[in-house]
Amino acid sequence: MSGNVRPETMERITTKALADKFIEEQVAKVRAMVGDRKVLLALSGGVDSSVVAALLIKAIGKQLVCVHVNHGLMRKGESEQVIEVFKNRLDANLIYIDATDRFLDKLANVADPERKRKIIGGEFIEVFNEEAKKLDGISFLAQGTIYPDILESDGVKAHHNVGGLPEDMKLELVEPVKLLFKDEVRVVGSALGLPDEMVYRQPFPGPGLGVRCLGAITRDRLHALREADAILREEFDNAGLAGKVWQYFIAVPDVKSVGVKDCKRYEGWPAIIRAVNTTDAMSATIEEIPYSLLHKITDRITGEVDGINRVLYDLTPKPVGTIEWE
Ligand code: XMP
Numbered sequence: 001m002s003g004n005v006r007p008e009t010m011e012r013i014t015t016k017a018l019a020d021k022f023i024e025e026q027v028a029k030v031r032a033m034v035g036d037r038k039v040l041l042a043l044s045g046g047v048d049s050s051v052v053a054a055l056l057i058k059a060i061g062k063q064l065v066c067v068h069v070n071h072g073l074m075r076k077g078e079s080e081q082v083i084e085v086f087k088n089r090l091d092a093n094l095i096y097i098d099a100t101d102r103f104l105d106k107l108a109n110v111a112d113p114e115r116k117r118k119i120i121g122g123e124f125i126e127v128f129n130e131e132a133k134k135l136d137g138i139s140f141l142a143q144g145t146i147y148p149d150i151l152e153s154d155g156v157k158a159h160h161n162v163g164g165l166p167e168d169m170k171l172e173l174v175e176p177v178k179l180l181f182k183d184e185v186r187v188v189g190s191a192l193g194l195p196d197e198m199v200y201r202q203p204f205p206g207p208g209l210g211v212r213c214l215g216a217i218t219r220d221r222l223h224a225l226r227e228a229d230a231i232l233r234e235e236f237d238n239a240g241l242a243g244k245v246w247q248y249f250i251a252v253p254d255v256k257s258v259g260v261k262d263c264k265r266y267e268g269w270p271a272i273i274r275a276v277n278t279t280d281a282m283s284a285t286i287e288e289i290p291y292s293l294l295h296k297i298t299d300r301i302t303g304e305v306d307g308i309n310r311v312l313y314d315l316t317p318k319p320v321g322t323i324e325w326e
Contacts, residue, residue, distance in 0.1 A: 014187060019192075023188060027059040030176060039174055041053055045081065047144075048146055049144035051177060051199075053092065055176050057092050062093045065135060069097050072222075073103065075208070075209065099129060103126065103223075117211075124206075140173070146182060211324050214253040220307060223297075224252060224305050225250055231305070232297055241287075250301075251325040259309035270311070273297065274314050274323065276317075277317070283318050298311040
């Protein structure tokens with residue numbers, strides 16, 4: 001897997017036939033490189049790591065060891081989907097670690113966004129390393145590095161969170177999609193048979209819902225955020241907006257206001273809807289969401305989610321607002 005520069009002659013992968021050809025070439029390369037040794041992969045369930053996992057499963061089957069760390073900040077159903085697709089359907093060698101308590105205990109009472117990020121990133125490395133050390137005979141580390149990561153950084157995926165494997169492990173890197181752009185990774189993922197919900201997933205920050213549960217994270221507010229976000233995604237899906245809006249999610253600030261429910265005073269948090277369109281996430285515009293849909297989402301979230309008593313729609317483009325609230 002030599003070379004970090006995409007040759008100018010390299011054809012853009014836009015069709016299933018081109019994806020199949022790419023897959024065949026990479027399968028042969030990986031087999032030649034890995035032989036009968038073992039490869040470790042941190043499988044987040046995002047597009048890039050999922051496509052790398054599926055490609056490597058095709059190439060080397062159970063010689064690939066996938067580790068999925070659930071940091072407790074995943075969206076509703078995400079870890080379950082990773083298990084369903086990779087363990088049940090693709091018969092992967094998958095280690096699932098539910099580290100929710102470890103992460104949430106460390107994050108308790110921490111309100112500063114940068115400190116929250118550091119704790120989540122640091123804990124991720126620790127959990128992953130603990131797992132890696134338990135495994136025998138791993139020779140390679142697979143990564144879902146893609147071409148923009150190489151163009152934008154020094155080739156190490158900044159938000160990958162897996163930055164510090166134990167020194168004594170000395171693993172060689174396997175990065176089969178490192179010369180591909182995101183749209184090509186998606187075509188390859190589809191050709192490998194991954195489900196659309198995984199291949200066309202919207203971007204999701206490494207620290208997950210941790211950047212959307214604003215201030216110090218509590219389990220009840222995180223739960224409310226996850227449920228409200230699931231309703232938003234379901235309603236956008238039903239309204240045919242899922243492929244039209246680049247990123248949409250809920251943020252829940254650490255603020256309560258007074259409301260009324262069942263004729264009684266009801267204090268709750270607001271759920272803030274963010275729905276933006278962009279090409280590069282450097283700037284973003286606000287999607288025009290039909291009012292009828294906003295009313296429906298509001299009714300469902302306030303009716304179904306404990307702790308939420310208002311729904312707000314953020315109309316701020318980037319700049320001035322960033323996409324995440326953090
Ligand atoms: P902002 O909030 O800076 O976000 O306008 C721009 C885009 O980046 C995403 N984002 C992240 N993605 N790891 C990621 O992979 C991260 O730590 C991270 N933080 C923000 C954000 O969701 C938006 O799409």
